[in-house]
Amino acid sequence: NAxxxxxxKFQVLKTGQSMTLQCAQDMNHEYMSWYRQDPGMxxxxxxxxxGAGITDQGEVPNGYNxxxxxxxxxxxxxxxxxxxxxxxxxxxxSYSIHTEAFFGQGTRLTxx
Amino acid sequence: KxxxxxxxxxxxxxxxENLVLNCSFTDSAIxxxxxxxxxxxxGLTSLLLIQSSQREQTSGRLNASLDKSSGRSTLYIAxxxxxxxxxxxxxxxxxxxxxxxxGGGTRVLVKP
Numbered sequence: 755n756a757x758x759x760x761x762x763k764f765q766v767l768k769t770g771q772s773m774t775l776q777c778a779q780d781m782n783h784e785y786m787s788w789y790r791q792d793p794g795m796x797x798x799x800x801x802x803x804x805g806a807g808i809t810d811q812g813e814v815p816n817g818y819n820x821x822x823x824x825x826x827x828x829x830x831x832x833x834x835x836x837x838x839x840x841x842x843x844x845x846x847x848s849y850s851i852h853t854e855a856f857f858g859q860g861t862r863l864t865x866x
Numbered sequence: 867k868x869x870x871x872x873x874x875x876x877x878x879x880x881x882x883e884n885l886v887l888n889c890s891f892t893d894s895a896i897x898x899x900x901x902x903x904x905x906x907x908x909g910l911t912s913l914l915l916i917q918s919s920q921r922e923q924t925s926g927r928l929n930a931s932l933d934k935s936s937g938r939s940t941l942y943i944a945x946x947x948x949x950x951x952x953x954x955x956x957x958x959x960x961x962x963x964x965x966x967x968x969g970g971g972t973r974v975l976v977k978p
Contacts, residue, residue, distance in 0.1 A: 802964060
């Protein structure tokens with residue numbers, strides 16, 4: 755079972771570059787979300803989606819963009835990378851917002 | 867604002883000893899609480915989910931209790947093994963919430 759798959763696992767960007775973090779799930783889950791994990795800050799919600807075509811902002815959405823064209827995929831776009839976006843990014847999915855959440859293996863991003 | 871606290875931040879026990887991990891939350895109006903395990907450099911693995919109407923949930927050597935009125939959950943791991951060494955995170959979601967609110971985690975080391 756693939757579960758939640760994130761690519762890439764590691765990425766180094768220069769300030770100002772853009773990139774897309776990929777997230778795919780094969781469990782037919784409606785709810786998907788992106789978190790970032792930083793030392794001392796814990797996990798914080800960036801954006802989430804309750805189904806294809808529906809997205810909304812979380813706690814720390816600035817500098818990030820999302821779209822949800824299919825149930826399976828929920829990519830996260832960094833529009834113009836900044837050093838403050840250096841973090842580990844996790845994608846999660848669940849059947850609904852209140853059911854068991856499953857996480858991907860994470861993408862470790864460094865912005866120099 | 868919901869706050870989730872896990873104390874202690876780190877714990878070291880000899881192999882075979884039972885582990886007791888604590889999670890407290892400030893707003894008792896939660897829908898459910900989920901315990902996760904995170905190995906270094908890896909994603910979060912779901913261990914147990916407790917609905918707000920439940921008092922406890924068990925899976926193998928793991929048992930999680932929930933006292934919603936006092937804002938506390940405890941994860942018990944029986945007969946700890948070195949393979950249980952990891953960071954354990956708890957997270958809650960409110961009935962009208964759109965995200966999991968995470969605690970800072972407890973880093974566990976089980977010594978052989």
